[in-house]
Amino acid sequence: MAGSSMFFMASLNLPNLSKLINDPIAHDPTWLAMPAKLPLDIPKFEGKLGEDPSNHVMNYHLWCSSNSIMEDSIRLHLFQGTLTGPVAKWYINEASVSHASFESLSKSFLTYFRLLVPHELGMEILLTFCDNTSTHIANHIHEWCRRRNLCKIEISPEFLLDWFLKSLLPPIAKDVVYTSPANEAEAIHKAQHFDLI
Numbered sequence: 001m002a003g004s005s006m007f008f009m010a011s012l013n014l015p016n017l018s019k020l021i022n023d024p025i026a027h028d029p030t031w032l033a034m035p036a037k038l039p040l041d042i043p044k045f046e047g048k049l050g051e052d053p054s055n056h057v058m059n060y061h062l063w064c065s066s067n068s069i070m071e072d073s074i075r076l077h078l079f080q081g082t083l084t085g086p087v088a089k090w091y092i093n094e095a096s097v098s099h100a101s102f103e104s105l106s107k108s109f110l111t112y113f114r115l116l117v118p119h120e121l122g123m124e125i126l127l128t129f130c131d132n133t134s135t136h137i138a139n140h141i142h143e144w145c146r147r148r149n150l151c152k153i154e155i156s157p158e159f160l161l162d163w164f165l166k167s168l169l170p171p172i173a174k175d176v177v178y179t180s181p182a183n184e185a186e187a188i189h190k191a192q193h194f195d196l197i
Helices: 002-012 053-066 072-082 085-093 102-112 137-150 157-167 170-178 184-191
Strands: none
Touching: 053 072, 053 102, 072 102, 137 157, 137 184, 157 170, 157 184, 170 184
8 A cells, every 4th residue: 555655646746758758850760870989078058148049059060060070960969968957948848750950950949049030249238238236227227228229130029128137137127027017118117216226
């Protein structure tokens, strides 16, 4: 009786194993075998603020080339090894056997992380901007708007709102989010009601 109750208790919180071990690669028996030894300095992507998925794909491509890894199927297999932490969940959540080439996998990666559109120098000044010290909100907003005007491309309103909120110190960001701003302009207006942290 005790054994069956332990089994029941253990099975209550188990995640779906088939989902955890999903393989989105459509394997082909004609593909070359994976090399026995691979370099350890493979680029990594964690999905942190300021990390550009386009740069990651480019750096991964250059890493493969510099290590003479030219076979597409091997590039496809190895890409999952570059994804760390929560980003690995994206890979597992891809549809089973949905990718037969590295191009297909990388397009899905770029689309998911929403930076597929080409961008000129300038967007990074918003992605990397954050308030790390106590400051007047007015000064922070002024600097945000200055950087915003330097961007050379059109950025979707959802990204602008998200990036602005992430640029604030956590206590202020939490207060602004609590007011449920619909867009960047509304978030800026609501943030102006806050003074020093």
